[in-house]
Amino acid sequence: MFKKKTIDIIKKLEDRNILYQITNKNKLYKILEKKKINLYCGFDLTADSLHIGHLIPLITLKYFQNLGHKPIILLGGATSLIGDPSFKLQERKIIPINTINKWFKKISLQLQNFLDFNCGINSAVIINNYEWFKKMDILFFLNKIGRYFYINQMLNKDFIKKRMTNEKNIQGISFTEFSYNLLQSYDFAYLNKNFDVILQIGGSDQWGHIISGIDLIKKIYQKKVFGITTNLVIKNDGTKFGKTENQTIWLDEKKTSPYDFFQFWLNTPDSTVFNFLNMFTNYEKKIIDDIKKKNNKIKTDSAQYILAKYITQITHGKKLLLISQKITSLLFFQKIDNLSQNDFNFLLKNINSINLEKKDYTLQDILVLSKLAPSRTQAFTIIKSNAVYINSKNISDPLFICTNNYKKFNHFTLLRKGKKTFCLIFWK
Template sequence: MVISKNNKIDLIQTLEYRNIINQITDKNNLKNIIMKKNINLYCGFDPTADSLHIGHLIPLITLKYFQKLGHKPIILLGGATGLIGDPSFKSQERKKQSIYLINEWISKITLQLKYFLDFNCGYNSAIIVNNYDWFNKMNILSFLKKIGKYFYINQMMNKECIKNRINKNIQGISFTEFSYNLLQSYDFTYLNKYFDVILQIGGSDQWGHIVSGIDLVKKIYKKQVFGLTNKLITKNDGTKFGKTENKTIWLDPLKTNPYNFFQFWLNINDSLVYNFLKMFTSIEINTIKDLQKSNKNSIKKNSAQNMLAEYMTCLVHGKNALESAKKITNNIFYKKLDDLSKNDFDMLLVNGINNVILENKNYSLQEILILSKLANSRSHAKNMIESNSIYINNKKNSSILYYFTKKDKIFNHFTLLRRGKKNFCLLYWK
């Protein structure tokens, strides 16, 4: 934490120092307010899946910073806005879901949120609200009369998320999604009135909605409120982490198990890892800088990645899951297979790497590569075998006509199949 001249923690500067803040409204005024008194703030999440993913972590971590200093975090789950769909930076309209499914997703997400914030710490205990509770009681005429009169079409058309859809999508944007901005803006006014919320945080793609909410509060209640956006987390190729992209890393262990979660962070590119240590962890900045310097001349090239992987896996899944992920990683990357016990293989099967359960019959290597999803076709499988990138129990196999035999089955049941250095599948023979 950064300490100000009057020996108080400067939270805004701390978040900037850790490269967490993207944009902020009236920074100096907000900074003065939160250093003098505790505030209520909120962040909204639309339930568009049955789990949060790593793209949601930075807003949650930001709320956690505020709560540690006595401020009260409020999570808004968009039971209503989830029915509409946020058009921000989406090339096409989201698939509409039923209220029953959205409520089911809200229940699961609620359980996940309780791992990140304290919901039983007194005056600044975190709370969860659902905007369906107030929108469900409002009819279209009262909404248009009460809220719609403050929004002007020409201004809304200039918002980036609207312009992108109109200019790049042949169908443009439906009125349903066009109205999303009004709904999120009203959320801020509702929370300001009934929960005394003066700050909204969100990803940088929410900036337009947040500013609209700030303006609406000012027009209706003549009050100043604030907005803060986090930097979006991007992958090695520069695209953002999101559940509509490939290989989403979910927070639900049933969707992304702790081993794969650990491996994701372990394989973060060197160009990103030190910034991620700043953003995602509470490790001292000087420690991160020292680590970066030492790694330039160190043979332990993954020490920063190891630190990040251990911290994040423990944060999301707990100590036991972290120890399991580390043991699995050690077993398949650093140990000889001869040193693994049957219990080690059982653990790999239940908690670890991708696996396929097979009938005890003859399979060709090409068939298994497709079944294990290490290859997407026979020609793809053949090319990988011929290029010497396939290993059976850590031994290279370059025979395109190979069939599995009893000698490939460790403890009569297990075969470790590998493509390249990092893509594994455990075969379990019944």
């Protein structure tokens, strides 16, 4: 993923527009110059997969690991039972512990794609904070942790204030969520004491929690530790990519197919793509500048295509990247009359498809059966808006019937809604 070489890691993160905030930059720089450190990043288990919003922290950890530092991933089995209130309008749903344990195993496997877990002394490690919180009693929590947190200071934290002043959330914030900040802070303190961790990495929405952890370690152990936050990946509507938001792009191929994952990056706006190349890839600035200067209009040489190839390969591997590229080529770069029967069989295995009996269905019915429309009424509206295509031909008649002329090799019909949503019909 990244070549190992001696670099100023802080400057590297700044130049790549990854670094958002950092505590005591000069002091941390001097430590990184002299020795290798242990650092960590935490992810709560609030879904069975990570998503693209987690990529930047993972890439950051990989930069550190390639310089000989040891990355620790903390998966929050305990904190997931509570839920991080940061920038959430409502309290999260309670997740059973057995579900969290299943998600721990799945996400642990996903992480193998991004960090090296078998490279010697700086091999990555995955830890579950449920291991220490399950042994902790309430008196220890209140006496050893709670005594260092002051309500007036906590009320001034942005994520607390937003929940308490949000008009849509009449109840404000529960004590359970209010205590999340204490638990994450103790995570940092526990890792500092038991694993000599001196640096926490997190998204920019984690700044308040990181600062609390730094303060707690200073009070308990009189030690100086550090925090770095990274820029968040923002959707086109200005909101961050989160697990509970709409349009989430998951790293799990069963939740977001490698083809859809590839298409997401392929459709990156021109205004964003070069920043994404800088943030998500290890291409040097000169290479990115060269791509920008060429401004190549050939689809497979475009900045978006280069970005999509890179991220899909590190996330899903070479094999699934090649499949995604082939699907993209067949659907977007070739004329349907030039597709062979083998091409259609390939698409049948790799894109959304339905089997239909060889009888007369209206286009309105087909849209509902293919789940490209939730009802006949909406199917009618979509068709009349000229958004439906059969074998690349626009069809505006809801009562249109697919005749044999529209069945390639007597079995295949390619249905498209809008510019990018496909379904292949196989006529049995």
